[in-house]
Amino acid sequence: MDQYIEFITNHYLLAFALVCVIFLLIQDLISNSFNSFEAISPLIAVTKMNDDKTVIIDVREANEFVKSHIENAINIPLDGIEGKLPTLEKYKTSPLVVVCQTGARSVPACKTLAKAGFDQLFTMTGGMQSWEENKLPIKKSSK
Numbered sequence: 001m002d003q004y005i006e007f008i009t010n011h012y013l014l015a016f017a018l019v020c021v022i023f024l025l026i027q028d029l030i031s032n033s034f035n036s037f038e039a040i041s042p043l044i045a046v047t048k049m050n051d052d053k054t055v056i057i058d059v060r061e062a063n064e065f066v067k068s069h070i071e072n073a074i075n076i077p078l079d080g081i082e083g084k085l086p087t088l089e090k091y092k093t094s095p096l097v098v099v100c101q102t103g104a105r106s107v108p109a110c111k112t113l114a115k116a117g118f119d120q121l122f123t124m125t126g127g128m129q130s131w132e133e134n135k136l137p138i139k140k141s142s143k
Helices: 002-010 011-032 043-049 062-067 085-091 105-117 127-135
Strands: 038-040 056-059 096-099 121-124
Touching: 002 011, 038 043, 043 096, 043 121, 043 127, 085 105, 096 105, 096 127, 105 121, 121 127
Parallel strands: 038 121, 056 096, 096 121
Antiparallel strands: none
């Protein structure tokens, strides 16, 4: 035990970094266990789109959506998703795949949709960036 204390006193920055990493890992583990949505890869998203009546919700801004998006995706920017909940009511029982550019904005969108009572929610890991890296088809708007 004395060796541990001596190590910590001599290398307090390493010990502090270890404590921070452990804290962040535990926090991530706990937050993921309480999510009511699932993270899926772009290839699994394609499978879901082919099998079910899956709805794609793109939460990027309109200018990002125009550059490239998934065919038949509905563009609802993250800032306006709460205001559009009544229009999404018809999709409440359908599987929803939420997409953004890198996967960061889709998580808060899924949390908002889960609070509104949507059952089958999926966030696409890596977002449109990963979709394009996998050479999956995109559509470009002429707006």
